[in-house]
Amino acid sequence: MEPIERHTIAVLVDNEAGVLARVIGLFSGRGYNIESLTVAEVDPESAISRITVVTSGTPMIIEQIKAQLDRLVPVHRISDLTDGGASVERELALVKVRGSGNKRVEALRIADIFRARAIDSTNNSFVFEISGSPEKLDAFINLMRSLGLVEISRTGAVAIARGAKGI
């Protein structure tokens, strides 16, 4: 068996009706994995959106995924940020924690270590904002579990290649 690899793929698409459904339908219809998917318009003038999708599969499947994405009519360009040299990947999460006394102090202390910011606070709760690699977010969230974790909202990863060159 070929090894399973995790790839982050950026897809530039025309921001037209149904384009996201096309991309998602492709993944579900062909049985590919989606670990996370984010989308937002990046060029309002030419109505271009960027989809970042994190997926996994054997090298042959990853090649298929890229070829299948590329042949969708509204797709301008795709870029495999895992294959194409160094890239940076970030995700943002909002994490709600409820607690009092020592647990509250401990939550604040850990947030500080992770450079998470409290963006909302009540007598017995915090909402932390944290960004970083998906792994860093996982670690932070895991630590919050025993300190009164209530709710998590994550954006999914966005990524971009290092260096001066554009996609």
Add this chain to the structure above:
Amino acid sequence: MAKRKLSGSDIVIQSLVDAGVDTIFGYPGGAVLPIYDALFKQNRLKHVLVRQEGGAVHMAEGYARSTGKLGVVLVTSGPGATNAVTGLTDALMDSIPVLCLTGQVPTHLIGNDAFQEADTTGITRPCTKHNYLVKDVNDLGQVMQEAMYVARSGRPGPVVIDLPKDVLINEAPYEVGKKPVAKHKTYRPQIKGDNARIREAVELIAKAKRPLFYCGGGVVNSGPRGSKLLTEFVKMTGYPITLTLMGLGAYPATDNKFLGMVGMHGTYESNLAMHDCDVMINVGARFDDRVTGLISEFSPGSKKIHVDIDPSSINKNVAVDVPIVGDCASVLAEMIKVWKEIKPSIDTKAINKWWDQIEKWRKRDCLAYKQSKDIIKPQYALERLQALTKDRDTYITTEVGQHQMWAAQYMKFNQPNRWMTSGGLGTMGYGFPAAIGVQMAHPKATVIDIAGEASFQMNIQEMSTAMQYRLPVKVFILNNEYMGMVRQWQELLYGSRYSESYTASLPDFVKLAESYGAAGFRATKPSEVDDVIKEMLDNDQFTIVDIAIDKGENCFPMIPSGAPHNEMLLGPDDEAEKPVSEDGMVLV
């Protein structure tokens, strides 16, 4: 040319006319009444009224496949659109250029579960190459142009345009006589192959000792020039060639270098050559599972070259050594150029030895069958059909089943676009409407649907269409009173328990034809076959021929699912000896 204000309906019609479309297949309904009214007032587009929208798409497919042109369909919203889905999926699987215009409820009602509303773009997204919902009449002209370009170019396929009723009624400026677009801002198929790769491929071909061309529907898609260049290149090399079901006709069947069809019901010599070759030259075929058999044992010792216009076809099922993305005709022209330039000295000794081996396989005469004096063998009926039609201007379509495979084995195609069959989806009910579409495009030609009695009934309603337009289509039914292909699998895998695979309560096909005012003939003995075929061919009206064939005959050779190429079943005796593996049971 100056722009004029036209209604959405007129823009639809004018764009089709401007793109050279002359025939459309459709069925009216509330949402498309504005287009039907506009059709009424013009005489440049011929509309063929079908009897069920499913038939319309297959007609458009037959029209498209036999001409290389775009096939156009017009249906209403809701049930009209959903009836078209099977045909669209069929066209997607077999890479047929079809434009399907669907009516839709007015834009302000979309999403309200309005009368005859269906989420057509949602439903057809996975079964089209692309689709559009036009919400503003000002976009319509552009979308029409773009859609026709997308359907026809690159790897062809079906495209849907969903047209809300208000968009059809509203007006927008339109430039009459506008030239069709030839490019798209994001969709740019690659036509020219990479030169270095082509050179690498030709060098590999030149050094081969046991080469085999394995070619498919992509050659047909690349136009008559693709087939011409393929024929030229194969003859230049002197190498053997096999074709897929979809590729039949891309190389002349009567040439000695053609080994017959490859795959599950392909010839012994083709499949063994696939298994044993050292260089496989795949031009426009997609390593379908009907062809590869057991993937892990597929042609284990060969270097593989793959020419395909769609990068997603490459390395999908089978990893290849020299991938070339490009149009078959363009790449073949380039290969021929390089071949002439390097003037290779091929290993004649090895090639002769390879041909000797192939001739030995050929001597097995895998398509031989036991002739009978009393019962019509399907193979015999088709041999006679082939003999009696070969000098005519003939087009063949098929339904799906054993008769389809026998047609592929016994009919000989020396030109592309003469053979229309549902390969990828295997849609029963394809052949008859497809034949009507072919006949519309070629009014003088002999167009024959080789049918099974079960499949024919799936779109039998189109008899009325054939009559209305006086189309002399011939339906040649190989009637075994069984869903023969299903029965064959039940014999092979399910202890001959014929669960629901008999076709009971059949109509009298001769009387059925007569009830429509058409001609009907029947043959029940081998001695009657020639006469019936001649009567059918002499008839200039819609004709149904009912050939009562051997009810128990099975289609051989056969590679059971999950078996490699060198474990073919050559006939009923083999079948008894080699039970199918359990792994094969789960495969289709």
